Amino acid sequence: MVVKKGKEHFIYNWLDTGKMSQIYPMTKSKKDYLLKSAYIDTPLGPMLAISDEEALYLLEFADRRSLERQVDRLKTKTKAIITAGQSEPIKLIKSELQRYFDGSLKEFTTPLQLLGSTFQEIVWEELMRIPYGQTRSYSDQAKAIGKQKAYRAVANANGANKLAIIIPCHRIINSNGDLGGYGGGVNRKKWLIDFEKKNHFIVV
16 A cells, blocks of 8 residues: 655555555655545445545545535645546545455555644554454554553544545444444444454455
């Protein structure tokens, strides 16, 4: 998976354990930003995807209450024009979502653009280390990034995630086993967790 941070790109090579092996920096020439957007139908409802020609910036359920605010922030941060259209990352994530929802894909390869604070990006990267079919608590996630007492900040960073399902914040639950919150709705969170657990041992 390629993950871009700001002006740099990072390629994450995933081992069978789901952990990162190496990070390779890449360079990118600065151009005027034109982002493409498209809706993708899924079994849980339509999702909005936004990308440039290299990476995906946003993937969210279309009925998320904060979606309009997220898009406005994206436009402000990138100084981009967002127009309807297709791109290679959008085509790829559409294909990968189809495979995810039919149970044949457990790790996404669509290139991602992360646009968050340093702390948020650390939290999001840790989310991507949670194996398919498993869950962690907010406290577990805080410990994993070396910030044991920062579980509330971790929860806030999870809520700021703009790449639903790919960066799997749905795999984070409360320490007592309750589902906790989810930007796409608790019903969707329960469905995703149950779906992944059901498909966890299926070899594809």
